Amino acid sequence: MRTKSALVGWLLVGLPLIGGACASGSSGGPEDTDGPRVNGGSGVNGTGGMLGVDNPGQGGDSRGPQAGGPTLGCGNGIRTPDEACDDGNKQAGDGCSDDCRAIEPGYACQPPGTPCRQIARCGDAVLAPSEACDDGNATAGDGCSDRCKVELGSKCDGAPSVCSPTSCGDSKPEGVEACDDGNALPFDGCSAACQTEPSCAGGACSSRCGDGLVLSEACDDGNTRDGDGCSDTCELESGFMCTTASSCEMRDGKCILRVPVIYRDFDAAHPDFEIGCGQLVAGVVQPELDAMGKPVLANGGQACIESAASFQEWYTSNAKNATVVGELVLFENGNGGYVNRFGPMGEQFTGQATFANIMYGGPRGMGCGMCTPVAGGQCYDPCVPWNDMNQACCATSTQMTYDGNPLFFPIDSATSALAGARNRAKIPEEYGYDGWPWEDAIFPSAPSHNFYFTTEVVYWFEYKADTTAVLDFTGDDDVWVFVNRKLAVDLGGPHVPSNGSVTIDASSAGRFGLMPGNVYEVRVFHAERKLEGSSFKLTLSGFNTSPSDCTPICGDGVVTAGEECDDGVNDGGYEECAAGCVLGARCGDGELQAEEDCDDGNRRDGDECGSACRKLEVM
Numbered sequence: 099m100r101t102k103s104a105l106v107g108w109l110l111v112g113l114p115l116i117g118g119a120c121a122s123g124s125s126g127g128p129e130d131t132d133g134p135r136v137n138g139g140s141g142v143n144g145t146g147g148m149l150g151v152d153n154p155g156q157g158g159d160s161r162g163p164q165a166g167g168p169t170l171g172c173g174n175g176i177r178t179p180d181e182a183c184d185d186g187n188k189q190a191g192d193g194c195s196d197d198c199r200a201i202e203p204g205y206a207c208q209p210p211g212t213p214c215r216q217i218a219r220c221g222d223a224v225l226a227p228s229e230a231c232d233d234g235n236a237t238a239g240d241g242c243s244d245r246c247k248v249e250l251g252s253k254c255d256g257a258p259s260v261c262s263p264t265s266c267g268d269s270k271p272e273g274v275e276a277c278d279d280g281n282a283l284p285f286d287g288c289s290a291a292c293q294t295e296p297s298c299a300g301g302a303c304s305s306r307c308g309d310g311l312v313l314s315e316a317c318d319d320g321n322t323r324d325g326d327g328c329s330d331t332c333e334l335e336s337g338f339m340c341t342t343a344s345s346c347e348m349r350d351g352k353c354i355l356r357v358p359v360i361y362r363d364f365d366a367a368h369p370d371f372e373i374g375c376g377q378l379v380a381g382v383v384q385p386e387l388d389a390m391g392k393p394v395l396a397n398g399g400q401a402c403i404e405s406a407a408s409f410q411e412w413y414t415s416n417a418k419n420a421t422v423v424g425e426l427v428l429f430e431n432g433n434g435g436y437v438n439r440f441g442p443m444g445e446q447f448t449g450q451a452t453f454a455n456i457m458y459g460g461p462r463g464m465g466c467g468m469c470t471p472v473a474g475g476q477c478y479d480p481c482v483p484w485n486d487m488n489q490a491c492c493a494t495s496t497q498m499t500y501d502g503n504p505l506f507f508p509i510d511s512a513t514s515a516l517a518g519a520r521n522r523a524k525i526p527e528e529y530g531y532d533g534w535p536w537e538d539a540i541f542p543s544a545p546s547h548n549f550y551f552t553t554e555v556v557y558w559f560e561y562k563a564d565t566t567a568v569l570d571f572t573g574d575d576d577v578w579v580f581v582n583r584k585l586a587v588d589l590g591g592p593h594v595p596s597n598g599s600v601t602i603d604a605s606s607a608g609r610f611g612l613m614p615g616n617v618y619e620v621r622v623f624h625a626e627r628k629l630e631g632s633s634f635k636l637t638l639s640g641f642n643t644s645p646s647d648c649t650p651i652c653g654d655g656v657v658t659a660g661e662e663c664d665d666g667v668n669d670g671g672y673e674e675c676a677a678g679c680v681l682g683a684r685c686g687d688g689e690l691q692a693e694e695d696c697d698d699g700n701r702r703d704g705d706e707c708g709s710a711c712r713k714l715e716v717m
Contacts, residue, residue: 173187185213186211193216248273337656355429382578393409395410419552424508475493505547521546528572550627672691687699
């Protein structure tokens, strides 16, 4: 903490100072060895000046005199012209320094004579008690968020905060990491972002603080950070209200759901990939997962799986594959569920146009003078509906849109994928194109793709007897879905896109061993084993889990994360808190107010205008 003898503001020399001080208009002054001297300044109404510092002719420090101790009336609750503040005491650490010459960082001391109040202006480089960091800006993505919270993947120290990346997987929990088990793989209790995951080895999962599931906890906001409403032990923090009302992350105005995934990349040399058979086969895997949460081969003959040993390589990281950690982004589908889609912003895939009400319109290049489009129709010149380039025609057209992704190649650009061959892909008929056309015939700039990979998805949910949850899947090739480690969807073998579904409600709970109020996991295992198509559609409905959403209680007199101020009344005024717990007109806003002598846009001492935005007189 800075020394409390600092005088905030500009020095206004109103009376003769100690012998030898500068006279009006002088730039230095003779030295007086028996007492302090003034160096700098520009006369009686100088621009600064500091007592006892050798800096002749260089202006001065805007804090003014640093010698002399407290002002004569410091602590009496009456702010005099030589004081930056006076809160009725001589105690430091409460906003007004013990000499009444400085307003301490993170406080406002208005009106005079009343206790100073904490304020938090995110981006002002002053680390307020309610801020986890403040790097001098209100820009997200640099380690310290636009709400002055430490961002995932970063650590921040000091004031102003200096943020640097953390390394999830180095066995050293740092920043906002809740765990670090020495790897960057999910589904082992510590996620790829080093956040805790439920433990489900014994069936029903045991929830851990920070996993975003509110079970036997006062709150759980999905992290183990203090100061955001829910503490690092999942207890409610003062000044906040936490609810589990449904909330969502937004992308382009749509709710999204992020689902962690592990992909494993193979090549055609593996005996189970690029094989000759091609049909849907049930009974390929055993009805329950093994102790490691992986499927076990039961009968791989018809599915062209060489052995139990080769199958075990599909969903474990080993010398036969390359592991790629990722996520599936599911978009709100308008029917209470979430589904992956073709476009990065949730755009659905658009199928081939189909035409109706086609009428001859005359020779090409003459418009459609010989036909009149029906309602909703248009003129085609040339006649695309008839694929005739020598004439025009009138027609109506329809294009279907589809959820899911008919060109599912999630590791094409993954740097950790194998450097094997890339191949052309076809669009399946299930997505509105007849005859399985080549992708580059529809999208001429389409790249070649990385085939031969497996997909492992894990998602946790709380079972409620009065809620119906549905998981739908459409895709190729092999797909198995397990609920509470029990087989629920069985679509084995290399096959064209096929559909599978499981409904979880009171009538099916016994089949999967579910009890109300417990957390369970859904595991999806998929394999893309054969050229030339790869489609994937996963829909989750009713599986939504909402972590605690903690918001500050404006008006309770406690400044918490997300508030700039809170004086309990919040009725506005200079240096006071306005409605919504935001600061109004104030020192440091760069606007000269009637209550101010100067305002340089900050509340720092040591520059042109001090922390009180006042010129202080020496009394």
